[in-house]
Amino acid sequence: MRKFLYLLFSLALTAVLITYALWTADRPAGHYLSDLRINLAVDRGTPADRGNLLGIQPELFPTDYQSPERLHRKLAAYLQTARDQGFINEKTVVVLPEHIGTWLMVSGEKDEVYQATTFKQAMNWLAISNPLAFIRALADAQGDSRLDDAYLRMKADSMAHDYQALFGGLAKEFGVTLVAGSIVLPEPSVSEGELKIGGGALYNSSLVFGRDGRPIGQPQRQRHPVFDQQDVLGAERPDVTHVIDTPAGRLGVLIGSDSWYPLHYRQLDEQGAQLIAVPAFVIGRDAWNKPWAGYKGLSTPSEVSLKPGEVSEGQAWRRLTLTSRLPISQARGGVSVFLRGQFWDNGSAGQSFISHNGEQFTDGEARGARLLNLWL
Template sequence: MPRWLVFIACIAIAALAGWSFWRALPAPDAPVADPIVVSETGTRSGANLIAIEPVMRVEDYTSADAFHARLADYLEAAREAGVLTPRSIAVFPEHIGTWLVAANAPRGVYRASSVDGAMIALIAANPLPYGGSLLASEEPDRAAAAIFRMRSADTAAGYQRAFSALAQEYEITIVAGSVVLAGARIEDGAILTDADGPLENISAVFAPDGRVHGALVRKAYPIPSEAGFTAAASLDDYPVFDTPAGRLGVLICADSWHPDVYAALGDAELLAVPAFLQPGDVWDAPWGGYVTPWPDDVPRGDAGHLTEGEAWQTHALAGRLASTSARAGITAFLGGSLWDMGSDGAAIAVNGEGVHTATRTSGGQVVVMWVGD
């Protein structure tokens, strides 16, 4: 064998050995838990809406078990505070399940300093599956679409496993935030995906016995950062869920700013809004206006005059509940910093008596609104 060929073979073997070692490095340990503040509004009764606002970090997405453990901290804090009842509905934030796309990945994914870096590491660890998904993806942002499409089946399984277990362990109804999946559907009690289907931002609702309800909520108004890889869903056959606390409607983040989504909810008695607001420190900044189509009932002059937080309380759930059949609703925001993504927001609870906005803290929050019998 020629020397140059031996030399190339040695380099290839060394590179493969290095790659295998890098892939085999253990995932980082879970971070120390943040303090959790439990607050309540209203008079204690049989039913409540609970906004779970966890501080999430990349280490919480190393596996479905790590994810489950972090979220269980918040439900355990609620149980210790005595606020969980058989008629509790816990609402988790938007995109809390989306980052399970990184579960069981090589260490480099979690050590990346940016989302782009994490995506590159995930692609490098799965070159052939990624290539196939890239060919199947026709979205404007094909690179991002291919990653979520490639990992959809595993993401759906981890998402359902974690939230089903939490609902069953704590015997409550759970609005499981949201997750990006391809061709998501429910068959025989399982959330399944189709690699050739559209990518959508979806939310599932789990019953106190751990079963997933038979319909998925699909986001109708993706914001620009999502629109490159997720499709806008139709409002036809928009689901409303029967729960022990009453008929429940779910609006995913930006959908709560649009009157046609509320109209699609029909006779819902309670409303839940999983939300995710970026970047960090935007809550008190001037509101820039709608990044989705501007509804006719919102004055354009409010842009620049309201803060972001004031706009959430004026034009989203808090300002629109009175126009619906619902008696109460709650919005839960994602906390923490994932890679280079900051987050902001404070839970908003609203009923016929007014609006309660949670005090913002540096730790996690559990915000309880009692909604009567």
């Protein structure tokens, strides 16, 4: 009798494991509808032969990331609208927002991931659907929040490949220089024209693609991750600043809160940066109008007199982003672009703006997909 029960239990366990394995391998494509419209928010300057800075504020949702092809469809529609309105030329520098590449972590997943009601539920489904990859990532995880590290690390190989294929492909398709927002990867670097990952800490990094679709230089890693990311993300050394040559001029990239530090603008000045791109992301649907929380656990630069709670989050971003504000920044212009949309129970905020000649320009509308153009 004992042998029979053992055999029955073994068969049942085998059936469960086979069913689970078949379930994890099944990746059906769910129904998909997406708004491909984008409105012109800002158009400053006069068209000439010096090129232009073009910020694209997308409105994205988890289902847009169900496959790289779906995300390409939406972003290509935005770029096509810009082309139709005369904003695309061989000297155009396109800027996308922070973390637009990070959400590739949920690409190719089961419907349960996209249908989850909370971010935590979505990450649980992500782990359950990829048990071996999650276990390996958890074993390699670093920092104080190993679970969050594992979620980001478990698909890093495919994320890096999809990031380069998607954004490099868009740059080549539309013949532009493309600042591809940012993506979180372990020790990212470019070797022989390919984006590679390492086995060390995770970094929030931005890569620029040329008109041929190939990376230009090395990824710019974020130097000051905000307080609630410090348990997961590594910080690049404060003195590491990359400036690259583009058809429109020398370009520097400041990721998110890196744009709050006057030191970084002086470093860019020393390298002759003429243009500055700020990919950004603010979590929380109403966060833009709430009191600014300060430097979020980081030391406040001595040049900054702004105190926590003195202004709103949005006002702080526009006061601290010093692009083209003499004498600290000698850049001709810049654009700050925020990622908008809804990622499960995490809303987003941020109102993209153009900086030029010490002034800032926006259209007063935060929500929805927006184009912001500055003729140089």
